Amino acid sequence: MPLNLLLLDPKEVVSGEVTLTGRRAEHLLKVLRVALGDSVRVGVIQGKLGRGRVLAIADDSVRLGVELLHEPVCTLEVELILALPRPIMLQRILKQATVLGVRRFHLIRSRRVEKSFFHSPVLAPDKIRSILVDGMEQAMDTWLPEVTIHHQFKPFIEDVLPGIPGLGLIAHPDAAGTLAGIPVSGEIQQRLLLAVGPEGGWSDHELQSFVEHGFYGFTMGSRILHVDTAVVSLLSQLQLLYDLRKR
Secondary structure, eight states, X not given: OOXXXXXXXXXXXXXXXXEEOHHHHHIIIIISOOOTTOEEEEEETTSOEEEEEEEEEXXXXXXXXXXXXXXXXXXXXXXXXXXXOOHHHHHHHHHHHHHTTEEEEEEEOOXXXXXXXXXXXXXXXXXXXXXXXXXXXXXXXXXXXXXXXXXXXXHXXXXXXXXXXXXXXXXXXXXXXEGGGOOOOOOTTEEEEEXXXXXXXXXXXXXXXXXXXXXXXXXXXXXXXXXXXXXXXXXXXXXXXXXXXXX
């Protein structure tokens, strides 16, 4: 997969230089076909974006001089509360939601989530990080999203959710609200908490629990979407709504 941004770990950059091997060096040598003096886009994870100038080339490594110039821009901060989907679907959602700017993920248990999903190898920290980094490289962003796994619904709702700031939104086919009625203000760095349920939807109790915590319930219409499609559609439309109302 093409790399739109070379992501660097802060520990890799020493005295303004970094030596790359493996996948990143192969991309520079075989895809970009860099030469001495060429410049490529780089970013430090959880840090700044900038340029890397090719200082030396070997058979399997490339040494860059790194200049970090500016912070990544994020005017809308979204935390995704997601009823844990099937593993193959989770991989797609983690990557695409990262591309679309989600800052934090809460993977939770709901009544219609199979317990076996929580034992998937996809939830291994190294696997999750790899998926998120793919999304960051695609979007040219240095923010590594946080992923928290919650094995029970009630403790999440009662103990965790009250401590998460932001405007709560919950998508559900039978909700009374609509996208047009979402109270997004357009304030700089507004924080949204978007809750998306499983394929079968939230149970009545789960939906009511979110509403009691101040979440605005809304529907996307009469068509029932797969969860990965719904997440991408919702994030895109929320960003558009935010941009239209931006102050």
